[in-house]
Amino acid sequence: MTTAATPPAGAFARLRRDPAAVSSLAVLLLVALACLVGPLLTGHAYDRIYYDYPRTPPSWRAYPEPGTLGPALDRLALRMRVRAEDVSVTPEAVRLTLAADRPVDERVLGFLARSDLFGPARVLARSPDGRRLSVEAPVRRLRFLLGTDALGRDLLTRTLVAGRVSLALGLLATAVALGLGVAYGAVAGTLGGAVDAAMMRVVDILYALPFVFFVIMLVVFFGRHLGLIFLAVGAVEWLDMARIVRGEAMAIRRRDYVLAAEALGAGTPAILRRHVVPNALGPVIAFAALLVPRVILLESFLSFLGLGVQEPMTSWGVLIADGARAIESSAWMLAVPAAFLVVTLVALNLFGDRLRDALDPREA
Incomplete structure (x- = not known):
């Protein structure tokens, strides 16, 4: 058949x-x-939120852009209740002095690590009275090809x-x-x-x-x-x-x-x-x-x-x-x-x- x-x-x-x-x-x-x-x-x-990069336009360049690091450090310093002084920015890292009217608690450096812009910071020097803290933090480079x-x-x-x-x-x-x-x-x-x-x-x-x-x-x-x-x-x-x-x-x-x-x-x-x-x-x-x-x-x-x-x-x-x-x-x-x-x-x-x-x- x-x-x-x-x-x-x-x-x-x-x-x-x-x-x-x-x-x-x-x-x-x-x-x-x-x-x-x-x-x-x-x-x-897919569900990671970068709070520092809302509505970032598409780009082949790595973020953050150089001109944004200074204002970002000022905002972080305000949250840490310190002043950002002697800021030095390079493509790989940022160096600055954290100053306050009372001794600076090193635990505030966690604000830098939790930021989308910087990695964990390390202490370079500390004043005898503890009111000035020199630190260095790596710059975290991110790419958003399609924004x-x-x-x-x-x-x-x-x-x-x-x-x-x-x-x-x-x-x-x-x-x-x-x-x-x-x-x-x-x-x-x-x-x-x-x-x-x-x-x-x-x-x-x-x-x-x-x-x-x-x-x-x-x-x-x-x-x-x-x-x-x-x-x-x-x-x-x-x-x-x-x-x-x-x-x-x-x-x-x-x-x-x-x-x-x-x-x-x-x-x-x-x-x-x-x-x-x-x-x-x-x-x-x-x-x-x-x-x-x-x-x-x-x-x-x-x-x-x-x-x-x-x-x-x-x-x-x-x-x-x-x-x-x-x-x-x-x-x-x-x-x-x-x-x-x-x-x-x-x-x-x-x-x-x-x-x-x-x-x-x-x-x-």
């Missing part, structure tokens, strides 16, 4: 010869690799970590939609009749539910967390997959090899497993590739509304929402995550289109 071919034999060969498909796949792999490995190489934790956000967190690190969340959510929700949609649609299309009608009416009812209202109700009852977003998106996105697979299954069950299997006594589970599902994989794979960007965009929309990922975790939607509020004074806060999101969505859509064309039987 023969079956129809699964995806055309030359589909993936045509895909490899398509420059647009290869380029889009390369971009996706680079973005995924950057999001996976990049946060380990930036030198910053910082309103709290002083490195935007490059947060964008890459946000990419992990958005891409993982897109892939996991697509996998759920693939599993539920294929199983549900294949059963409905193969059985047909009253069973098919009842199953598809359930799909129609779920289609009629307002998605945002559904998410709000979940947030009200269960709170805000990442698993909730995954549940909300996965509960909706499988509906289109079910309809597509149902249509393919209704066409496949009329094929000669399926009729021959029924004549030989094959049961419905065997027909589903051996004939219907394998021969419906072409359009299913293509639709799954196009579903990933839809899920990412949907998560970004929910996070933009404040219904998605919550601090300190982040996603591209959260970063775009933050950047939109600060676009007049800190445009890079919007441009950086938006650029990553746009590049990823364009590459995913382009690859999905090319994959759909490659799996089209008419192209075989």
Whole structure:
């Protein structure tokens, strides 16, 4: 007994010869690799707040800039209740004398170590009465290639970590939609009749539910967390997959090899497993590739509304929402995550289109 071919034999060969498909796949792999490995190489934790660098613009130069050290020392001296005198600044370290009207407690040097500008200070000399303390502290050099956000967190690190969340959510929700949609649609299309009608009416009812209202109700009852977003998106996105697979299954069950299997006594589970599902994989794979960007965009929309990922975790939607509020004074806060999101969505859509064309039987 023969079956129809699964995806055309030359589909993936045509895909490899398509420059647009290869380029889009390369971009996706680079973005995924950057999001996976990049946060380990930036030198910053995604939730580390640098209080001295809020809304720092992107730069290839290392901070702090020379002109900012003097005012920063004056502010620290005020907090230490001393006076900063004889300040000498070099690119590697700063030397100064801490003076006060009473003996200076060396424990105040902890203010320098806790600063984002300086490292732990060491005492060079101390006056006999203890009112003057000569100290040296190394200058802490930091780079923010894509700037910082309103709290002083490195935007490059947060964008890459946000990419992990958005891409993982897109892939996991697509996998759920693939599993539920294929199983549900294949059963409905193969059985047909009253069973098919009842199953598809359930799909129609779920289609009629307002998605945002559904998410709000979940947030009200269960709170805000990442698993909730995954549940909300996965509960909706499988509906289109079910309809597509149902249509393919209704066409496949009329094929000669399926009729021959029924004549030989094959049961419905065997027909589903051996004939219907394998021969419906072409359009299913293509639709799954196009579903990933839809899920990412949907998560970004929910996070933009404040219904998605919550601090300190982040996603591209959260970063775009933050950047939109600060676009007049800190445009890079919007441009950086938006650029990553746009590049990823364009590459995913382009690859999905090319994959759909490659799996089209008419192209075989």
